[in-house]
Amino acid sequence: MDLKGKVHKFGDDVNTDYIISGRHKFKTLDMKELAKYVMEDLDPDFYSKVSKGDFIVGGRNFGCGSSREQAPLAIINADIDAVIAKSFARIFYRNCINTGLALIECDTDQIDEGDELEINLQAGILYNRTKGIEIQITPLPEVMLKILSEGGLVEHFKKYGTFNFD
Amino acid sequence: MVLGKTIAEKILSKHSGQDARANDIVVADLDFVMGQDGTSGLAINAFEQMQGQKVFDPGKIAMVIDHSAPSPLAGVSALHKQMRDFAELQKIHLYDIGDGVCHQLLPEQGHVLPGNLVIGADSHTCTYGAINVLSTGVGSTDLAAGLLSGKLWFKVPETFKFMLNGELPKGVFSKDLILYLIGDVTADGATYMAAEYVGEAIDRLSVEARFTISNMAIEMGAKCGLMEADAKTTDWVKAHSNREFETVKADSDAVYARVKEYDVSKLEPQVARPHTVDNVSPISGVEGIPVQQGVIGTCTNGRMEDLRIAASILKGKKISKKSRLIVAPSSRQVMIEAMREGLIEIFVESGAAVVTPGCGPCVGTHNGVPSDGENVISTANRNFKGRMGNPTAFIYLASPATVAASVLYGKITDPREFF
Numbered sequence: 001m002d003l004k005g006k007v008h009k010f011g012d013d014v015n016t017d018y019i020i021s022g023r024h025k026f027k028t029l030d031m032k033e034l035a036k037y038v039m040e041d042l043d044p045d046f047y048s049k050v051s052k053g054d055f056i057v058g059g060r061n062f063g064c065g066s067s068r069e070q071a072p073l074a075i076i077n078a079d080i081d082a083v084i085a086k087s088f089a090r091i092f093y094r095n096c097i098n099t100g101l102a103l104i105e106c107d108t109d110q111i112d113e114g115d116e117l118e119i120n121l122q123a124g125i126l127y128n129r130t131k132g133i134e135i136q137i138t139p140l141p142e143v144m145l146k147i148l149s150e151g152g153l154v155e156h157f158k159k160y161g162t163f164n165f166d
Numbered sequence: 167m168v169l170g171k172t173i174a175e176k177i178l179s180k181h182s183g184q185d186a187r188a189n190d191i192v193v194a195d196l197d198f199v200m201g202q203d204g205t206s207g208l209a210i211n212a213f214e215q216m217q218g219q220k221v222f223d224p225g226k227i228a229m230v231i232d233h234s235a236p237s238p239l240a241g242v243s244a245l246h247k248q249m250r251d252f253a254e255l256q257k258i259h260l261y262d263i264g265d266g267v268c269h270q271l272l273p274e275q276g277h278v279l280p281g282n283l284v285i286g287a288d289s290h291t292c293t294y295g296a297i298n299v300l301s302t303g304v305g306s307t308d309l310a311a312g313l314l315s316g317k318l319w320f321k322v323p324e325t326f327k328f329m330l331n332g333e334l335p336k337g338v339f340s341k342d343l344i345l346y347l348i349g350d351v352t353a354d355g356a357t358y359m360a361a362e363y364v365g366e367a368i369d370r371l372s373v374e375a376r377f378t379i380s381n382m383a384i385e386m387g388a389k390c391g392l393m394e395a396d397a398k399t400t401d402w403v404k405a406h407s408n409r410e411f412e413t414v415k416a417d418s419d420a421v422y423a424r425v426k427e428y429d430v431s432k433l434e435p436q437v438a439r440p441h442t443v444d445n446v447s448p449i450s451g452v453e454g455i456p457v458q459q460g461v462i463g464t465c466t467n468g469r470m471e472d473l474r475i476a477a478s479i480l481k482g483k484k485i486s487k488k489s490r491l492i493v494a495p496s497s498r499q500v501m502i503e504a505m506r507e508g509l510i511e512i513f514v515e516s517g518a519a520v521v522t523p524g525c526g527p528c529v530g531t532h533n534g535v536p537s538d539g540e541n542v543i544s545t546a547n548r549n550f551k552g553r554m555g556n557p558t559a560f561i562y563l564a565s566p567a568t569v570a571a572s573v574l575y576g577k578i579t580d581p582r583e584f585f
Contacts, residue, residue: 027241041552061354067289069305095305157216
């Protein structure tokens with residue numbers, strides 16, 4: 001899976017209320033509609049700045065807070081291909097795997113707003129084309145890679161009817 | 167030599183049938199599964215996409231309509247209807263508008279017992295750790311998998327043990343203690359870990375006060391906030407359920423990733439300042455900041471003990487004309503008890519607006535969205551920008567005593583003068 005796109009950079013502790021606010025998420029299950037409000041409280045113009053395949057890049061503890069799965073779903077529906085951060089909060093992390101949103105754990109200090117990145121998930125390589133540097137990615141545990149590569153937990157259950165990690 | 171286990175390792179071993187050790191990945195059987203109205207809609211859709219027909223065990227599942235209850239919008243009403251229809255079809259427990267906040271209801275209605283493994287599609291599901299339950303928040307697709315199979319995969323967490331010595335001073339409460347701990351270890355200080363809260367400071371607390379601590383384990387990034395069960399725990403649980411249970415204790419040679427020791431005897435009331443929960447200050451650092459709105463309630467601090475403390479401060483007094491106060495008891499049962507004790511009368515006479523048991527004022531769906539630039543002091547567990555429905559408002563988090571004292575004066579006030 002090769003990904004290419006430009007960076008939208010945020011700081012530490014980006015919580016799920018910032019990703020999609022509670023005042024929007026309760027209104028509808030239409031994720032295309034919710035996607036318009038992604039990151040609204042941090043950057044009201046965010047949705048209009050995104051081009052298909054772009055990346056959200058954060059610092060530490062990305063996705064902390066509420067368990068809302070609308071957070072990764074709204075990100076996916078805003079045409080973001082992956083979230084890259086130094087570390088992730090655990091419920092958000094699980095929700096990304098389950099919904100099929102790629103997440104990449106690595107040092108993000110050398111990634112800035114507008115940088116062009118190329119990512120090869122299988123090989124575990126992130127190349128910052130703007131800066132001409134390669135950044136090491138923390139590999140995903142096998143169980144999570146399996147669910148992600150199958151397209152998420154719904155697809156896993158469609159295939160096996162229950163959890164199957166053998 | 168085989169080393170001992172933490173509470174989390176023991177519960178996950180028992181529920182997976184494996185020798186579960188920190189960082190292992192196990193598939194484990196669930197004792198109870200819960201969803202609320204912000205998460206159940208997506209879960210029902212995922213359940214259907216997974217080609218689910220029947221839930222694994224209707225008696226072990228509850229859906230709770232609490233986050234926007236009663237519904238403020240037609241879109242929300244449609245989600246509520248979807249939950250009611252699903253509950254009727256699958257014969258699972260449904261708690262409807264006014265029944266209360268999910269994290270009050272599950273222990274109060276006897277659905278969760280010591281030693282249980284529980285998931286809820288709400289991040290504050292960690293609350294039941296206070297009664298020795300390994301309970302953790304998940305998203306909607308995990309919830310769907312749980313509804314269908316009665317199982318979930320878990321990474322066995324390492325454990326961060328908090329040794330809490332001493333006795334909290336008068337006017338200082340379990341909310342102050344957990345805010346202090348979060349400020350100390352920060353919002354990701356226990357990420358991916360189980361927190362274990364032990365020591366004489368915990369032993370001295372009531373079960374209700376302990377729920378406040380476990381409730382906020384997620385605010386330090388933890389998967390769960392566990393406590394051992396003592397006589398208070400077993401008495402409390404037996405008052406809420408007739409079912410048998412087995413409590414779980416950590417082995418004396420259990421392996422901990424981190425241990426921190428604290429003496430709580432000199433702790434001041436604590437306040438989390440905008441816009442992160444770990445931005446904590448002793449009350450002395452924030453006293454005098456004007457507050458236009460107070461909130462008492464939520465899954466953190468909406469129980470009888472909380473309402474009694476707040477009412478003891480507000481009794482016979484009027485809140486400041488510069489402040490408003492919203493009180494949301496955490497369940498119908500709490501509301502009824504508070505009525506019988508005369509607490510609701512005290513709140514209403516003091517000038518408070520008492521609203522339906524539920525989550526609204528905390529999560530910004532309705533029931534008290536602040537105005538632009540206003541300061542709010544709340545007993546809730548999150549003060550993120552926009553959390554209460556207005557990104558230009560400022561939210562301070564504190565104990566019910568601090569909130570009650572603050573709305574009396576219209577500014578952040580040290581509650582110790584009342585005790």
